[in-house]
Amino acid sequence: MTAATGSRPGPELLRALHSEWTKLRTVPGPATLLILTVLLTVGLSAGIAGAVSCGSAGCQQDPARSGLAGFALGQATIAIFAVLMVGGEYGSGMIRSTLTATTGRTTVLAAKAALLTAVVLAAGIPAALGSWLTGRLLLPGNGFTAEHGTQLLGLGDGPTLRAVLGSVLYLALVALLSLGVATAVRDAATAIGIVLGLLYLFPIMVGLVTNPDWHRHLQQIAPMNAGLAIQDTVGLDQMPIGPWSGLGVLAAWAAAALLIGWSVFTVRDA
Amino acid sequence: MTRPSDEAMLDAPFRSAAPAGRAGFGALLKSEWTKFRTVRGWLVALLVAGLVTFAVGALSATGSKRECAGPDGQPCAVHIPPVGPNGQSVTDRFTFVHQDLPGDGTVTARVSSLTGDGAAPEPWAKAGLIVKADLTEGSRYAAVMLTGGHGVRWQYDFTADAAGTTGDAAAPSTAPRWLRLTRSGDTIAGYDSADGVSWNAVGTATIPFPGTVQIGMFVTSPDHTVTVQRFGGTETNSEASQAIAAFDNVAVNGGAGDWADTQVGGDDGGPGPTPNAGFTEANGTFTITGSGDIAPAVAGPEGNTVERSLAGVFAGLIVVMVLGSVFITSEYRRGLIRTTLAARPQRGQLLAAKALVIGVVTFVVGVITSALTFWIVGAIRRANGVNVMPVSWQTDLRVIAGTAALLAVSSVFALAVGTLLRRAVGAVTITVVLVVLPYVLAVASVLPSGAAQWLLRVTPAAGFAIQQSTPVYQQVDATYLPSSGYFPLSPLGGFAVLCGWTALALALAAVSLRRRDAAA
Incomplete structure (x- = not known):
């Protein structure tokens, strides 16, 4: 059986992708979660863009970060989405049907990861553009103007475009991290606990540790802190980690989680 | 056990014959x-x-290991904050011009001026009269004082603080101001006055001091702190400040011995230059310089x-x-x-x-x-x-x-x-x-x-x-x-x-x- 699936990997992957797509599209939950992600992200971004202000002493806030701050919340619903893609199947026993239909477990996981990435990217783009747009509308009213030394730049500006599109990639990597964790632990509730712990506990730890070296290293390895460095457009030389290397750290977390998930998934009985 | 008839079964809802569980x-x-x-x-x-x-x-x-090294790499002295009478951490650093008070007594003085070091005094710079159990940090006290920006205050045992009756928050009392502190048994009372004739009670405290206590004038001034909001965080910078106050019309009842001055809490417990603290006396006017605070300690960002x-x-x-x-x-x-x-x-x-x-x-x-x-x-x-x-x-x-x-x-x-x-x-x-x-x-x-x-x-x-x-x-x-x-x-x-x-x-x-x- 393994030999037969191994000889036709292409069609099997396509079939697996198709069946995963059908599973997503025919129940209302996933679509609701994605819409919720866009709404929550844009909503919190707008709230924070409305709350920050620039004094006469000059802006101490990065306009891109303030405008895109809603991703701190949007990542939570994306994590649910990704965790349920695997954890939900274990909960309902559906995983047995899935694995009967597609026996190559690597194929199943690859199909899930590919579809997840595509869908999250599709949801992330309106979330990022919507957040950027609300920031663009609200921030000038709060003093983010040229007189205070902050120029709000359009999407044609390199760092701004990188911050906006990078936030979309950030969401996709959080989704893959969650998928990996859920595949490894198989229980959806535990998986979401671990993912939210990884995302939210590190920033708290960063605030607690006072040794400057530890402080810096924690910011460099924390998935949320490092990953959101992709939104930095001002004062890059003072940041503990550069934008792309920060996103790289999150990618490493996602890769590690997927690797652990994959090795457990291919070995263990479903 | 009799079986119910089929008819009865159709009419009545089914009930299990098993004994009901404890409800x-x-x-x-x-x-x-x-x-x-x-x-x-x-x-x-x-x-x-x-x-x-x-x-x-x-x-x-x-x-969060505290690593502190001086300019030549030597470890810097750690000032362990004293503990106050209620068991909490306190700051207790001031210039104290004092004499013994074996029993009941009164001290009266007029604070004729209160300034900072070439600047306006800190809002919580303090100059006034204090009775304190002894000269060690954290010992019990009661004090009536004039502050840089908060008028006359009555404070004791570090945490208690009350505003004087005269002068409101919008227009607090300023120098010159008369102050008086009395000890009668365990009762300590503070008064203030604009002219030294009509006195207002500011506050009282019951403190069972043991025997002889120290009574006199004190001056202190807390660190000047500036908070800056930075990217993703807040930075607080503080530096030592000084207050200089002049006291005249000083009168003590029941005191013993001559005036002496003590830097309670040491010369300088914190970072920054050691202030030029101390006192001079000329024609009955005492000019006292002090730095520090007499207050509960406050948690910092560290x-x-x-x-x-x-x-x-x-x-x-x-x-x-x-x-x-x-x-x-x-x-x-x-x-x-x-x-x-x-x-x-x-x-x-x-x-x-x-x-x-x-x-x-x-x-x-x-x-x-x-x-x-x-x-x-x-x-x-x-x-x-x-x-x-x-x-x-x-x-x-x-x-x-x-x-x-x-x-x-x-x-x-x-x-x-x-x-x-x-x-x-x-x-x-x-x-x-x-x-x-x-x-x-x-x-x-x-x-x-x-x-x-x-x-x-x-x-x-x-x-x-x-x-x-x-x-x-x-x-x-x-x-x-x-x-x-x-x-x-x-x-x-x-x-x-x-x-x-x-x-x-x-x-x-x-x-x-x-x-x-x-x-x-």
């Missing part, structure tokens, strides 16, 4: 407790909740509060929230809820029993965890050179029990949300996002302080206030930020906000449990 709430509690304790994964989760709470605290303590040892509670919270939600949602997943409801049709009671079981279990585990973590992590921090600010034992207890209560109420909150949603993933996410995310946004991100304070008032994250060990003191200007351990609501008030959210979720859950079909 009491106690039996229900017992069955829920049995469900909980027989799932090994849940017991493991409780253990994990305790371990991560400890581990995160220990890790952050290890990462994290020296006792509750910082329990910072790992965030990790424990996430675990107990998973546990709380799964305690109900697993019943829906496995269909056990139908058996449970068949055995006990009173659904409200079922929810109450589950809440009680999960709440009590997490509270007990929370008390053990937070007590052990509090002492072990606290010891690690002290060994690392962190000046953990001592507080009274009652406050220690409140912090420990409050942390356990935080865990317990959060698990009940997660149970209620889980009952509403019937899905653990959504319930865990909603409770974590409501309880933990506001705190993350408030302390570690782009939010300005106004919005951060607002979040910590209205969201369930307000409950973390129960851990706050040192209150905000009006008589100390400092940056009272959530990241330093200060919350906008009082400890119990903040905790009540979390309880309110939990009560609301429980009420909605009870309604939904009653109205909705369990199998749907």
